[in-house]
Amino acid sequence: MFTVWGRASSSNVQKVxxxxxxxxxxxxxxxxxxxxxxTDTPEYRKLNPNQIVPAIQDGTIKLFESNAIIRYIARKYGAGTIRPRGQRAYALADQWLDWSALEFNPAIMPIFFNKVRMAPEQYDAAAVARAEKVCIHKLKVIERGLGRKPWLAGRHFSYADVPMGILFWRYKNMDIKHANTKNLDRWFEQLKERPAYRDVVMVDFGSNQAEWAAHEAAVR
Ligand SMILES: N[C@@H](CCC(=O)N[C@@H](CS)C(=O)NCC(=O)O)C(=O)O
Structure with a gap:
């Protein structure tokens, strides 16, 4: 049995x-x-020595790092579903996976932590305002990437759409100054039609620390 360790409220667990x-x-x-x-037990450290989530085991294979895990799922099980089709689609999928992790995730995190995760007395309005501008700037890049194709890797949905699909749900559901994102909005509407996206990602995560804690407890 494929086994996943991690709370369902985690964006990185949601990818898996x-x-x-x-x-x-x-x-x-x-x-x-x-x-x-x-995550701090000797057993869990064998699965993920970083002591964070997610971790998986599939037969004798143990893995951590959410993007490596979704690539593994795609290679082994994802033909016709999440595996990119062809060299161009593969290359683009990996480009957008890295971009989501290395460019957009650091851009959105100051907003998410200030608005949702941190205590109100720690709220840093200047950091949020800065991050809003960074997100607007970064999203122009992916807007262009979606200009002439329905999905991030081309004609088909693939794992390319997964990390950004999760971050964009958070972005759209926070009370902030949003970028004008016509192409992403169209792509987002397509995502909302997918049963797995609705099940795993489209959950109200609250707008303060108490609501987040309740959400974390509810989805477990
Ligand atoms: N690069 C790692 C990052 C994982 C990560 O940051 N996980 C967070 C949740 S999204 C975590 O474990 N936080 C501590 C916790 O939930 O106990 C990955 O993509 O798997």
Whole structure:
């Protein structure tokens, strides 16, 4: 049985769950991380020595790093679903995976932590205002990337759409100054039609620390 460790509220765990559902892979999940703890045990350290989530085991293969995990799921199980089709699509998929992790994730995180995760007395309005501008600037890049194709890797949905699909749900559902993103909005509407996206990602995560804690407890 494919086994996932990680709380379902984590954006990085959501990548894995969404990819598994798209690929039609049965799995079991153990809730660890966040308010549930369990990442600092010797057993868990063998799965993920970083002591963060997610981690997976599939047969004898143990993996951490969410983007490596979704690539693995795509290679092994994702033909016709999340595996990119052809060299161009593969190259673009990896480009957008790296871009999401290395460019957009650091841009959005100051907003997400200030608006949702941190105590109100720690709120840093200047950091949020700066990050809003950075996000607007970064999103112009991916707007162009979606200009002439329906999905990030081309004609078909693939794992390319997964990390950014999760971050964009968070971006759109926070009370901030948003970028004008015509192409991303069209792509976002397509994502919202996908049952696995609705199940795993389209969940109200709240707009303050108490609501986040309740959300984390509810989705486990
Ligand atoms: N680069 C890692 C980052 C994983 C990560 O930052 N996980 C966060 C949740 S999104 C975490 O484990 N936080 C501590 C916790 O939940 O206990 C990956 O992509 O898997």
């Amino acid at each position: 769950l969404w990819a598994l559902k798209e690929a039609g892979v049965e799995y079991e999940r153990h809730t660890v991380g966040g308010q549930f703890g369990g």
